[in-house]
Amino acid sequence: MNGYHFSLIPSVCYLPLAGQVQLMTKPYIWQTRLLIDHFISLPIGAFISFPEIKIQSTLNGYTPSLSTQYLNLLAKLNIVGKTGNNTWVKKKQVSFHKRMEDGLEDDRRTLAQLKSLQRIKI
Structure with missing residues (x-):
């Protein structure tokens, strides 16, 4: 994707969503595309809008609605904030890793966050 090796893609591009079972495209492909095209270049505090994924x-x-499911999970991970009905704001930057070790650390951190969300029934 845009010259990035898949091992350096941020962990939030591999998030599990209930609705993606219906989609034939691998999650990391469409999630990475959404972040590259509609998130990374925006400043913190900017409003976010993801197009609907055809499913x-x-x-x-x-x-x-995969876009809404994805944004809801990003909100639970404190990357975006929900400011209204389907209105989202960027809270944190997501960036591609420069080294595989950084990617592995991000994976561990994201997995721990997802496990803690599961305990509170996301």
């Missing part, structure tokens, strides 16, 4: 409906007609 097939389930057999019962449910069509999950």
Whole structure:
């Protein structure tokens, strides 16, 4: 993606979401694309808007909003803040790693955050 090796992609581009089961694209591809195209270049405090990811409906007609699910999880990780109904603001910068060791440390930190969210039933 944009010249970045997949091992240096930030951990928040590998987040598990319930609705992605319906999507045939690997999560790190569409999550990285959203961050590159609609997040990284914005300053902290800027409003965030992710386009909807096209996804097939389930057999019962449910069509999950992956962009909203992703933003909700980013909010729980304190990277964005929710300021209203589907209104989000950037709280922290996300950057690509320069070294694999930094990526591994980010993975450990993100995994610990996700585990702690699971204990409080995200």
